[in-house]
Amino acid sequence: YGDINEETVRMNIFMENKLQVIEHNKLYKQNLTTFQMDTNHLSDMLVHEVVAVLNGYRGERDESQGSVYIPPEDDFIKLPRSIDWRTRNTVTRVKHQGQCGSGWAFAATGALEGQHA
Numbered sequence: 634y635g636d637i638n639e640e641t642v643r644m645n646i647f648m649e650n651k652l653q654v655i656e657h658n659k660l661y662k663q664n665l666t667t668f669q670m671d672t673n674h675l676s677d678m679l680v681h682e683v684v685a686v687l688n689g690y691r692g693e694r695d696e697s698q699g700s701v702y703i704p705p706e707d708d709f710i711k712l713p714r715s716i717d718w719r720t721r722n723t724v725t726r727v728k729h730q731g732q733c734g735s736g737w738a739f740a741a742t743g744a745l746e747g748q749h750a
Contacts, residue, residue: 643677650676674729686732718747 634640654670661669675683718724724746730739 646679647672647677687736 634643651672654672654676657666657670660666675686678686719726724743728739730736
């Protein structure tokens with residue numbers, strides 16, 4: 634950090650975010666939410682700062698090019714509620730692209746990796 638004042642501000646933000654994580658995870662343990670949370674390298678930032686760091690690329694979207702999901706007629710396959718492919722050594726953990734705007738490359742690699750899982 635640039636100076637002790639900024640470090641103090643960042644520590645306060647981190648502590649507030651950490652409390653949110655703790656409260657959320659209490660709900661998770663009670664099955665009131667479907668995911669757990671944890672702190673990371675962005676935990677000392679405010680929401681608008683995280684958005685500015687992670688949402689740099691804004692490509693144009695053409696919704697007419699997408700596909701439509703049609704559910705199967707028969708419900709004969711019983712699927713597990715969730716699968717963590719990482720524990721089966723079929724995909725690697727999520728990577729951090731930093732601020733370089735290379736999210737497309739990470740997404741493409743992850744998509745290919747998932748296709749071969």
